[in-house]
Amino acid sequence: MNQKIDWSELFFSSTGRVRQTPFLIALAVLVGLFMIYDSAITGAPRVLTGWVVYPALLFCAACVLSKRLHDRGRSGWWAAIILIAFMMVWPRPDNFLDFVGALVLLWAAIDLGAMPGERGANRYGRSTRFAEPLETV
16 A cells, blocks of 8 residues: 655644554654754753744644554543653653653553554544455445
8 A cells, every 4th residue: 555644744633543654754753853952952042942842842742643543543642641751751761750651651662663553444534554345335
């Protein structure tokens, strides 16, 4: 199945479903942007620009995660738990609760990154992976 990805819709809309490969690419882009921003911008400029940059990146991450969760048959609201866990362990875990966040991220990595989406249409949209059977009239 050769479907083209609308990258703007992937990053700015939380409806629909997305396959594993575009999800992993989008996730790598977002984590890369987080890393670049954290390492390149320090001090007062981070305080001034962080109010815009971090919410924008978190919004895009929520949209990408929601689409993949939809493909797995789950509510997009689970993205909130994943993002909270990410913020707990970023840039490095320091205490026991951060360990819990790391376990949540491990579950998310296995579930969203390695497991295939649901076959056929679900309540979030048409399948992105498997061809749906043709209906006869």
